[in-house]
Amino acid sequence: MKLLALDASTEALSVAVVDSERDYEIEHFEIAPQAHARRLLPLAHELLERAELALADLDGFAFGRGPGAFTGLRIAAGLVQGLAAGVDRPVVPVSTLAALAARCFHHDEKIRHVRVVQDARMGEIYTADYQRGETxxxxxxxxxxxxxxxxxxxxxxWVRAGNGWGVVASARGVAADTLVALEQWPHALDIARLAWPVLARGDGVAAARALPVYVRDDVTRKPSGAR
Known part of the structure; x- marks a missing residue:
């Protein structure tokens, strides 16, 4: 299974190419606020060239569908839609919070539970809880x-992940180093690893349905403290 994955949901940006048949993985990751629109496409072409793959060789695409920064999510979704439509390949939208949890599980096989917290701005956080599955x-x-x-x-x-724990510490009036995250940023490589089994099952979506998930719009405009 050959796929290209993108993430632009935070200040970080990353691009990854995975070829499960060759057991090949490559990723570019950097902290680059405001550079997503300019950098993502050239990096995608660069990594495909290094992997000796063309767009038409790919079985599909994946991207970090959110929650995250609205502009970054739209950039990644739009780019993936265009690339996938051009070669008629499916797309797997992957939760950026799940990608962070997956990164923690990949980091240490002893980790069983992860709580992800991302800074949602406007005095809010995005959060979700995960446990390790069999794979x-x-x-x-x-x-x-x-x-x-x-x-x-x-x-x-809970093992902590995400860039929002400092926001939680500030809200509680405690030092930021009392709530330290194991991983702060979602990576395209983890998005690709989560996506390729989905593609293998034939569960990707058409390019036009590869849409961001903002969560704030999906639940309520008014913040809630309810779990």
């Missing part, structure tokens, strides 16, 4: 939601 793929325990940071349970039994 280390994240299984959702608590669905993605947007809440006020002071409403989050900070149980130390």
């Amino acid at each position: 280390a793929a994240p299984i959702v325990i608590e669905e993605e939601r947007v809440i006020r940071p002071e409403a989050l349970d900070t149980d130390d039994a």
